[in-house]
Every structure is written in C-alpha cells, then in structure tokens.
Amino acid sequence: MSLVFWTTLVNYAAWYIFVFIAVTWLIVLFINRDEFSTIRRKRIKRFPTISVLIPAYNEEKNIKRIVKSIFRVNYPKNLLEVIVINDASTDRTREIVEAMEGVILLNNKKNRGKAHSLNRALKIAKGELIACVDADSVVEKNILMKMVGHFENPKVASVTPALKVLRPKNFIQRIQSAEYLLNIFLRKSLEMIDSIHVTPGVFSIYRKSVLKELGGFDENNLTEDMEIALRIHNAGYKIENRLDACSYTLCPSNLRSLFKQRLRWYRGALQNTVKYRHMIFNRKYGNLGMFLLPFNFISILAVITIFLILIWNVFDTVKTFIWQLYLIDWNLLVFIKNFEINWEVFFLNTFTTSFVFMVMGLILGGYLLMKSFHITKEKFSFNKLGYFTYLLAYPIIMMSFWLTAMMFEIFRIERKW
Amino acid sequence: MVAMTGKKQLNARILISAVIISALLFLSGIYVGYSINREKLSYIESTINKITSDIQNFQLEFLFLDVLGENATCPLLADTLSEINKESYDIGTRLTSYGKEGEIQDYNEYVKTKKEYSRLLIGYWLLANKLKTSCKLEANTIVYFFSKECVTCDDQGFILTYFKKDLGEKLLVFALDGDLDEPSIQVLKRHYNITSYPTLIVNGESYGRFLSKGELEDILGIGRIS
Numbered sequence: 001m002s003l004v005f006w007t008t009l010v011n012y013a014a015w016y017i018f019v020f021i022a023v024t025w026l027i028v029l030f031i032n033r034d035e036f037s038t039i040r041r042k043r044i045k046r047f048p049t050i051s052v053l054i055p056a057y058n059e060e061k062n063i064k065r066i067v068k069s070i071f072r073v074n075y076p077k078n079l080l081e082v083i084v085i086n087d088a089s090t091d092r093t094r095e096i097v098e099a100m101e102g103v104i105l106l107n108n109k110k111n112r113g114k115a116h117s118l119n120r121a122l123k124i125a126k127g128e129l130i131a132c133v134d135a136d137s138v139v140e141k142n143i144l145m146k147m148v149g150h151f152e153n154p155k156v157a158s159v160t161p162a163l164k165v166l167r168p169k170n171f172i173q174r175i176q177s178a179e180y181l182l183n184i185f186l187r188k189s190l191e192m193i194d195s196i197h198v199t200p201g202v203f204s205i206y207r208k209s210v211l212k213e214l215g216g217f218d219e220n221n222l223t224e225d226m227e228i229a230l231r232i233h234n235a236g237y238k239i240e241n242r243l244d245a246c247s248y249t250l251c252p253s254n255l256r257s258l259f260k261q262r263l264r265w266y267r268g269a270l271q272n273t274v275k276y277r278h279m280i281f282n283r284k285y286g287n288l289g290m291f292l293l294p295f296n297f298i299s300i301l302a303v304i305t306i307f308l309i310l311i312w313n314v315f316d317t318v319k320t321f322i323w324q325l326y327l328i329d330w331n332l333l334v335f336i337k338n339f340e341i342n343w344e345v346f347f348l349n350t351f352t353t354s355f356v357f358m359v360m361g362l363i364l365g366g367y368l369l370m371k372s373f374h375i376t377k378e379k380f381s382f383n384k385l386g387y388f389t390y391l392l393a394y395p396i397i398m399m400s401f402w403l404t405a406m407m408f409e410i411f412r413i414e415r416k417w
Numbered sequence: 418m419v420a421m422t423g424k425k426q427l428n429a430r431i432l433i434s435a436v437i438i439s440a441l442l443f444l445s446g447i448y449v450g451y452s453i454n455r456e457k458l459s460y461i462e463s464t465i466n467k468i469t470s471d472i473q474n475f476q477l478e479f480l481f482l483d484v485l486g487e488n489a490t491c492p493l494l495a496d497t498l499s500e501i502n503k504e505s506y507d508i509g510t511r512l513t514s515y516g517k518e519g520e521i522q523d524y525n526e527y528v529k530t531k532k533e534y535s536r537l538l539i540g541y542w543l544l545a546n547k548l549k550t551s552c553k554l555e556a557n558t559i560v561y562f563f564s565k566e567c568v569t570c571d572d573q574g575f576i577l578t579y580f581k582k583d584l585g586e587k588l589l590v591f592a593l594d595g596d597l598d599e600p601s602i603q604v605l606k607r608h609y610n611i612t613s614y615p616t617l618i619v620n621g622e623s624y625g626r627f628l629s630k631g632e633l634e635d636i637l638g639i640g641r642i643s
Contacts (some may be wrong), residue, residue: 015446020439027431027438194426233425286425291432324575328630334579356449360442 011309014302015357021299022364024291028189029371036188036375039244042149049079050144050205051127055117056097057087059135062250063096067103069138074145081126085117114201115217115224122208122216131205137249138166139203146245147205157210157237158199158229160187162376166248172258175397176251178369178390185372188243193287196239197296198226203247210237223268230276233288243375259401266405273297304399306361309354458526464508465534471501472540479544482551491552498548499586501541506581508534509592532599538591539601545589557588557637560618562595562606567614569627576630580637588637 029036052070056063063084070082083104084097088111097105106121118132129151133139143161150159162184168177190196199206204225211217214231221227232239252258273293279285280294325335369390373379475497481490512534548554561577563570577590593602595614609616609623617624619636628636 012443012447016439016443019442019446020435023439023442024431024435027435031431193428193431236425283427284424286427287432288425290427290429323572327572327576328579334583354450356446356453360446 007309010305011354014305014309015354015361017295017298017302018306018361019357019364021295022361022368025186025189025368026364028192032189032192035192036185036243039242041146042152044145044149045152047076047079048128048148048151049126050075050081050129050131050148051121051125051208052080052082052131052133053118053121053125054082054084054133054135055087055114055121056084056089056093056135057111057114058089058091058093060089060092060096062136063093064100066133066135066137067097067100070133071102072141073139073143074141075148079127080144083121083125085121087111087113087117113219115219115221118224119216119219122211125208128208129205130208130211131203132201133203133247134201134249136166137202137247139248140246143203143245143247147242150240150242151205151207153238153240155238156207156240157232157235158204158206158239160196160199160204160239160241161202161245161247162187162241162243163200163202164246164248164376164378165251168251170253172255173251173253175390175394176258178372179394180251181376181378182369182372184243184376185368187241188375190292191239191241193291194238195233195286195288195292196241197229197233197288197292198223199229199232199239201225202249203245210235221268222264222271226268226272227275230272230279233285234276234279255397258397259404262398262401263405263408266402267409269296270405270409300399300402303395304403307395307399458530461508461512462530464504465530465537468501468505468508468537469533471497471504472537472544475501475544479547487552491548491554494548494552495554498545498554502586502589505538505541506590509538528597531594532597535593535597535599535602538593539605542589542591556586557584557620558618559588559590559620560605560609561590561592562611562614562616562618563592564595564614566596570615573615573617573627576628576633579630580633584639 054063054066054070067082067084070080073080081104082102083106085106085108086094086097087108094105094107097103104124106117106124108117108120122130129148131144139161147159147161150156163180164184165173165177165180168174187196201224206228210232211228214228214235217224218227218231229239252261273280273296276293279289282289285293321335325332328334475494478490478494478497481493512531542558542560545554545556545558549556549558559577561573563574574592577592580588581590593605595602595606595611595616605611609618611623611625613625615627617628619633622636624636
C-alpha cells in the first residue's frame, strides 16, 4: 500500500479518536447537566481540624499573600493550623515567615523538594484534613466551607477545588487561563466518572488517615500531585471536586518558563502512566482504567498526528510553491497571476475529508470551551479573533511540548525539577 | 500497596454510546467528504459534456468551409476554437488535481471520465491541425504525454500551465496520460514512437525529455514571456 494510503488511514484514525473523546465529554456533560448548573451543597455535620501545608522555596514575594489569604478563610480558627515548610530558601522567605504570628515554620537544612517538605509537615500536622497549597497562590474566603462537607463520605480521600489563573495579563497567560477554565469543566466531568487523576497542589485537600495509610507523597516523582491521585484510586478511594470553590495561582508569563513547567508536568504524566500501567484497560479500575488513563495519551498522540499531517501538508505546499517559482525563473508576478490555479491544486490536494473533520473538531472543541466559560461563570474575555487564535495556537504549543516531553522520556534524559 | 476496598465505577454505557455516536459522526464526516468529491467529479463531467457538444458544433461548422469558403468560415471557427480551448484546459487541470488527491472513492468512474476527456482532446487536436492548414491559424500546438511514474512530469505540467496562461489561445496544449488504456492514445504513442516521459510534440516535432522554460521559449521561437 502507498504512503498516501497509510497517511490517510492514520489521519482518519486520529480524527476518530478525537471525535470519540469529545463525544464522551459531551455525553457526560449531557447526563449531568443539572450538576453543572446547580451545585449540590454538602452540609458539614462536624467541623474537622485542618492543617494547611505551604511548601516554599524562595517565595519572599508570595509567601505573605498566601498566608494572609489562608487566615482570611472563613473557618473556626481553633480548628485551623498553618504550616510553612521553608525548603532551604536562599532569599528572605524564612525571616518573613518568622515575623508572622500563628504560623508553624519548618526549616529544611537542604533543598529536598516539594514532596519531601510535605511529608515532613505531615508528621507533625494535627489536622484530620490536610490542605496543600503552593506559595504562589491565593484562595477564596469560603473555600473550606464549600469543600470540607465532601469528606462526610468516608470513601472520599481527597477533594479538589476549581483552579483559576491569578491575574492573567499577556497572551501566554490568557491562553493558560482559558486552558484552566476548560480543565475546571473537565475535572468536574472527571469526578462524574470517578476518574480525577490529578489533585493539583493549589489547595487540594486530603484525608490525613488515607495519606498516612498510603505512606505520604512520592519523593521521587516529577508530579507528585498526579502520583498521589492515582495511588488514592489504586487503593479504592474516591476523589471529588468542588466546582464553586476557587483557588488562584500565578502562571508562567513567557514561553520559556511555560515550557519548563509543562516539560515537568508532561514527563511526570508519562512517568506515572508507566508506573500505574497495570490500571490501563483493567476493568477493575473502572472508567479511570478503561477510558481516562489510556485515552489521555492516545488523544495526545491523535492530536499530534493530526497536526503533524497538517503541518506536513502546509510545508509540502510551500515547498512546491517555491520550486514552481524557480521553474519560471522567479517570475513572482506571473505566479501571483496564476495563483487561482495553484490555490485550487493546493486546496484539492490537501483537504476535503480532513477539512470536514477539521470543521467538526473546531465546532466540538469550541463548544466545550464555551461551555467551560459558562460553567465557571467567567466572562468571555477573548474577542473573536483571540478565541480562534486560542483554538489554533493552544494545540500547536502544547503539542510541541508534549512531543518534547515524549522525546525526553524515550531517550531517558535526566529528570530534574 | 494497600488492598483495594472496592471496585471502581465503570460507566460502560457511556463509553459504548460514545463509541457508537462518534462512529456515526465520523462516518457522516466521511460521507460529506465523499459527497464533495462526487460533486467535483460530476462538475467535471458536466463540463466535458458541454465541450463535447461544442466540438460537435465545431465539426459541423468545419463543413461550412467547403460551401461558404475560407473568408466566411474561418473567423467563425476561430471563435469556437478559443471557447473550447479555454474550458478544456481548465477541466484538464481540475481532473489532474482531483487524481492526485489519493482519496478517490470511485476509481472506475474517474478513469472513465479521464478517457472521455482524452478522446475529446485528441479530436480537438486533429481539428486544430486542420484549421492551421485551412485557415492559416497562427497557434502553436503541444501534445504532452505524461505518466504517473514520471518524476519531472509535475514540473513540466506546471511550466505548460504557465505558458498556457500567458499565451492564451495562441498556444494549444493537449495533455494525455500515456498510462491510460485508451486506443486513440496508443495510436498516437506508436505514431510518435514514445518510449519515455515526459514527451512533448511541439508543432509536430517530438522531444523526448523535460523542456525547461527557456528551452520551450526557444523552440516556440518567442521572446521571453513574462
């Protein structure tokens, strides 16, 4: 069979997977449409004690803001303790925390990483519930009142909030902001199929007894917040999400730091999927094993395939255009005059069925994105042009990050934070 | 590792209905693509039918030559010729690009259309030759034989398109697929002893190789075209 045949086949397969995943989310959205519009409040019968853990490494700019934000939270003060773990910061983090009242400070002698800091605090934490929050974040006032009620169910080991970007300013941050909103919607959908696979370190709350039972956080992991979530599922517990409990985090403002962050996340995701491969296509692990874990990756491969084929087509066309210009002695004027023919050749060669799917993909993706804005009650902060730029730019940027992460993992380039 | 306290939730119904619904969506996507392709081909076919009737008309007009004489008939013929010429080249380009697509669902239909188009071109070429002698028509004719396996044919085709666009009705190009199992093409191939591709018959003279823009300009005896 020819190359064209195989490319077409792979292209079709990729599109099918893409459509399948979008349709699955739409079905989940449709079945649970009431849950998205009216949030079921969980009554707190008994207020449990809570320890808020804040690991901090060189956070002199942010540490005050997060501690103040925690102290403002609406919850009985005698049931709440705040523990800051200073991971051998070289800036003024330590002095700033020491000057604050009512904060327990742990100082690491050497820089040991986030998971180690959390585990260390876990040993002295008095709370029945453990909330982990990064220093570069803030939380809303009623976050605990909204989230704690979910722990009335003894099967629930962790509850995640709705995570938003703190004050997005430039294009890179706005792209992430839209992505986070989409993730809020997806995470709630994931809860509905009992498959939340990441408990982000921006005020996810855990039941301490379960954390202890599982042996705390994995200190040799790039994304300990995904690892712990998978371990919780592996042990048969539930992870829930509270749609209207908002926490906010700073996000990278340039491509370079975004790239660094995502490389860590995506390599961590690959690492953990390999670690928990026994769950993949295992009925025992329900939707998580049968759908989320495998398709999380297959979907990324599908998107990469679709875009590589698209980019290859565009590249091929540009190459042909340049070659044709050479054939007619670089006579640009005539070339432009003949452009209608060239364009038609390009259009007929490249698209038709792929084009139909692309339109379908844009509609499905656009609908889910719009729904996310609606559900998170965020204003549609893009103009129409920005919106389409997002739909196009986001997959290209993230795809290249994923591709790099996969390369790094395959060639086993040393993992570091 | 801690033992599992229970089975995880599995919504097989959601997943299965997603598989089915997405399959339906996917198939309808393919169907739309297929319909667009059919539409393209039927558009080409209808244009071919129109040209066929134009050519028949042309043949009829040709008979006027004997009765009415050259002075009265030649302007009439020249008009019709340029009309056919414009359309036949457009349709050729479309047919070629459609063939390149690699998504042809109805291959037999495509080959049938191509054969029909080739016969049309040959008939058209014969008439143009007659017109050149009878009406002293000042037009260059190029019969261009190409093949799917030939590497430089795409480039040759592009250069010919370029000349065609520039010279208009002063140049008549007849592009024939040498691989096609069509008797009239085979006759021409034997007559001009064609063994390799691309081969161009420029005003009756055979060139069995790729002709660049400069070479073609020299052969046609025209200045640099722009």
